[in-house]
Structure formats: C-alpha cells, structure tokens
Amino acid sequence: MSMSPQPRLENAGIDAWLVRLFDDIDERNMGWITSLVSACKRAFGERLIDVVPSYTTVLVQFDVLQLEHAQARQLLHTLLAELEPDGTDQTASITELPVWYHPSVGPDMAHLEQHTGLDTATLIALHSQPVYRVFALGFAPGFAFMGSLPAQLELPRLERPRSSVPAGSVAIAGRQTAAYPNASPGGWNLLGRTSARLFDAQRAGLSLLQVGDRVRFVPVTKSEFERLGGDSTPIREP
Structure with missing residues (x-):
C-alpha cells in the first residue's frame, strides 16, 4: 500500500x-x-x-x-x-543490467564475504535477486541511486575513496546500489562490472535509467560480458 x-x-x-x-x-x-x-x-x-x-x-x-x-x-x-500515486509501480518494465561479478573488477567482494560470512555465490544471488527502484540521479551524469539493498549486504562506504573507479563498476553502499556510468572517483564497494552504457550524450534522455525505473542486475560470464562490449580490464589497486 x-x-x-x-x-x-x-x-x-x-x-x-x-x-x-x-x-x-x-x-x-x-x-x-x-x-x-x-x-x-x-x-x-x-x-x-x-x-x-x-x-x-x-x-x-x-x-x-x-x-x-x-x-x-x-x-x-x-x-x-x-495528486494520486502512479499506478504503474509494479507493472512497469524492468531494465536488466548484465553484470560480471568477479574480484578482478569487484575487489570489495572479499571484504563483503568477510563482513557477512557468506560465500561469493550467495552474495551474488542476494544482489541480483531484487528488482530495485531508481530513487534519484546525481553525483555524476547517469549515476542512478537504487534501492533497497537486502539487509544482509548493507556495508558502509569506504573510509578512503578510490581516486578512479572504472566505468560500469557495480557497487553498494549502505542500503543502496549503483553502477558508475563513467570513470570517476568513488567510495562505494565494488562487486563487479556491467557492460550497459549508462550515459550517452547521443541518447534521448542521456541517462539509461530514470527516477522510478525498475532495475535488475543479471549475472553473466566473462565471455558473455565481453561479447556484450564490457571492458574486463582488472582494477589495479595501489
């Protein structure tokens, strides 16, 4: 209700x-x-x-x-x-974002395992199962704040943000999740990377996701991720 x-x-x-x-x-x-x-x-x-x-x-x-x-x-x-509420909340189409979950592009997965006591497969299932809603756009063009993350995955932002997070990086912070549309500094915990192009200056509306959209992260293999145009270059931590 x-x-x-x-x-x-x-x-x-x-x-x-x-x-x-x-x-x-x-x-x-x-x-x-x-x-x-x-x-x-x-x-x-x-x-x-x-x-x-x-x-x-x-x-x-x-x-x-x-x-x-x-x-x-x-x-x-x-x-x-x-004003009456929009009745399309639970019937609107779902945008699926293919994600390659792997430590080479999601280096904070190990920290999440340690924090929760859950294995990688369970963490991936927990993150990819919900249908998220886009609460807001901000921080950077096309950056969509989505929630609500399952309580088991709740994790604070990094104490020291990274100076550069690759485009497409899928991340969590608090009870929210997001994907970085372009390379930028960032302090969220990285779990993987999506091949989806989240911001495109030539696209009508610019951002792939809009406030109110319903979104699901879909796990894919590395080969499928690369076939879809994803960049599998590993993150080089200092």
Whole structure:
C-alpha cells in the first residue's frame, strides 16, 4: 500500500519551489514522486525549466518571465490537492543490467564475504535477486541511486575513496546500489562490472535509467560480458 504524503512547499529561490512529500526514504514513495513529476510537466508546460525528483522531494524550476513565484506556488498547491500515486509501480518494465561479478573488477567482494560470512555465490544471488527502484540521479551524469539493498549486504562506504573507479563498476553502499556510468572517483564497494552504457550524450534522455525505473542486475560470464562490449580490464589497486 502506498504511503500518503504530507506535502510541504519550501522556497528554493526566485525561480523554484521544493516540494517535500515525505520525510523518510521508502520505495513506496516512488509512485507519488513520479506522479508529481508527470503532473508538473503537463501543468507547467513551456514554463517549466526543470523538474528534479529525489528520494522524498521534487524540485520544480520555472521560467520567471512567464510565471510569477506566487503563481507557481498556487499551481503546485492545485496539483498536490489532486495528486494520486502512479499506478504503474509494479507493472512497469524492468531494465536488466548484465553484470560480471568477479574480484578482478569487484575487489570489495572479499571484504563483503568477510563482513557477512557468506560465500561469493550467495552474495551474488542476494544482489541480483531484487528488482530495485531508481530513487534519484546525481553525483555524476547517469549515476542512478537504487534501492533497497537486502539487509544482509548493507556495508558502509569506504573510509578512503578510490581516486578512479572504472566505468560500469557495480557497487553498494549502505542500503543502496549503483553502477558508475563513467570513470570517476568513488567510495562505494565494488562487486563487479556491467557492460550497459549508462550515459550517452547521443541518447534521448542521456541517462539509461530514470527516477522510478525498475532495475535488475543479471549475472553473466566473462565471455558473455565481453561479447556484450564490457571492458574486463582488472582494477589495479595501489
């Protein structure tokens, strides 16, 4: 059952309002979040500059030359009064990300084994079994924060982040999981690598994953990973 939001509007500048729908992160929030995003796109139309959903909030940025601050606030109040959760939560298609789980590209798997007392096969099964929801996009273009990770896999971020994490690296931190769309510094625990291209400047929408999407990680062999275009170059730790 979806949680009922208690929306609050917070001033986010002369051209934006932050709609706070919930106080706690929960997968059940997503139907309300995605519904408000769609409603804002319809109601604001060309007056909308950007709409940015997150775990519990939606930031709505508008064109002040076409819409006054108070008018935008009133429009949001009207949308919120009529808001219903998106009913596609459990029926939307699932994006599958092929993953090669291996210590050469997932060097923190050994730490996870030690932390949990579980073997590699069990850890892979636990990570790849759930259907995750994309809670937010951030940190880097195309970086999708997904949850919720099974409690057995909960692991804090690294004390010392890596200076460079290869593109496609599949990682966990806390109760979340993600895949790095491009090479970048990072402090999450690496379990493997996906061959999926998560960010593409030539793709409509740029990011393969969007807030609200349903995602599953699918284990593949090294040969299948490479056939799909994956880079199996091992991580060289200092």
